[in-house]
Amino acid sequence: MSGLDWAVLAATLVAIVVYGSWKSRGVHTTESFLRAGKDIRWWTIGLSVIATQASAITFLSVPGQAYQDGLGFVQFYFGLPVAMVILSAIIVPIYHRLRLYTAYEYLEQRFDRRTRQFTALLFLVSRGLASGLAIYAPALVLSAVLGWPALWTNFVLGATTIVYTVLGGSRAVSRTQSAQMALISVGLVAALVIAVMRLPAGMSLGQGVALAGALGKLQGVDFSLRFDTRYTLWSGLFGGLFVQLAYFGTDQSQVQRYLAGGPLVESRLGLLMNGLLKVPMQLFILFIGVMVFVYYQLSPSPLFFNRAEWERARARDGASVAQLEEAHAAAFAEQRAAIDRFLAPGAAPAAVAAARSEMQTDQARVTSLRRQAGALVARTLPGSDPKDSDFIFLRFVLDHFPRGLIGLLVAVILSAAMSANSAALSSLGATTVVDFFRPRFPGASDRQTLLVARLATAGWGLLAVGFAAFASLLDNLIQAVNILGSLFYGPMLGVFLVGFFLSRVRGPAAFWATVSGEALVLAAATFGKVGFLWYNVLGCLVVVGLAPLLQVAMPVRPGPGPPS
């Protein structure tokens, strides 16, 4: 990075921390620390909800995913708008009516304290570990590509986030996220413009899109009913609905964003804004990845995008690396010739069809060579990741973006990490205080409670940074992030659904059903061979199915029923 890039990056990060700290003025009570404020409007809530879900990995991984698999990943988000409608129509009004700070308070009002605290504990464990990984993941990629020490990147990312989150709580988080989303939007538009501008002279955007389509990168919808395909219309609509309902309805890092203290209408509108914007936003990021793919079909691409690992592999087994690179160069040259024939103006349809078929064959060869390169890296460097998709976009940015914009794009990635982490830390602090400290010390003054909330937020932040320092011991980071959420979301959603819809079920039955659901998910994860996305379904169905059965088996005791 040049001096200008460093200046842009430093100025952006300092501006975010100063803005967040400035917005934290007037946060002198627990109420103002835990809630963003009565004056919060729906667009701030909507931006905050979007920013909380969009972590740094979104901007590092998603374009790389499009490079490899095309637009198909967008289907994962098809259930999200449906989930937003269900939340807005049914669940958020319940939360608002009960004037909750955390989602888990509902469970005590509906069932009992231990069900509330057990579910809150599941959240603390999952979100606490995930926030450590969310700091470490971008630090890992940035350190590998830019040569920054991972430990220092962890520390700077964590410390800046902790400062404004501890000072300003939920209010600072929501306001800062609006600014971060503005920055992210500018960065993404700039990325797409640069990617299109980098196409060879004389080549139109339409030709680029046609090339991407011919090579299968524009298959955004898969109508097949295959269960072995990860992303289809149906898995996105139904499985995605499940995951998004659990995430937005029971994960306090999201619930805190829309239970911000303002009127119900603002919360509902904020969620609907998310429902409207999420799919186009993901599509936009994926399209950037598709354009990066098009660029690399016309200009020589690295065989393995994690350059540091590739060079280490070369040092260990130079002959194999050279052999693969030679085969890659030959495949690229043949594919480039076929592309020229495919795009040639006035070519006969038969010649275009032949060129297209040849391009696809060459593309399959390149894909196979990339896979072999990953296998070579894994073989020569035990413990390293054979996948390089997280490095594709950043590699493109560093190699092809003008000075200044590189700093902006790195700032976008760091901003995304900070926004997701600040929301996580704020929600962890809120849950610790509201669901554990307050019930244990009901006589604590507001001043004491605020102090504990700030200490808890800082404590979770330090724990996340500490965990991030040891996260390198994990084999596959992104996989770990995904699996972690899926270990807990199913039973969490299950107990909330029992609360909302099964009015006869009381506390003990709900509690033991949740414990059983969680135990079963952990057992399935340890001993089973089920894909991790199914843990969500399994955990939820066990809780929803078991709770009424346990209720029948257990003697009915007087206790809280559904809140009116």
Place this chain on the structure above:
Amino acid sequence: MAADKPATAAVPQADVRPPLGTWGRLYALVLGVLAVEIFLLALLARAFG
């Protein structure tokens, strides 16, 4: 006989159905936009695939 029925007996549907309401329209908008996005994506795949 059908002709003997007073004209007012036929109640228009709009009078018996509850109005969609602002929220209903917003929900329909969100789901409608999703349906249009899926349709356009399918069209894009077909056009360039």
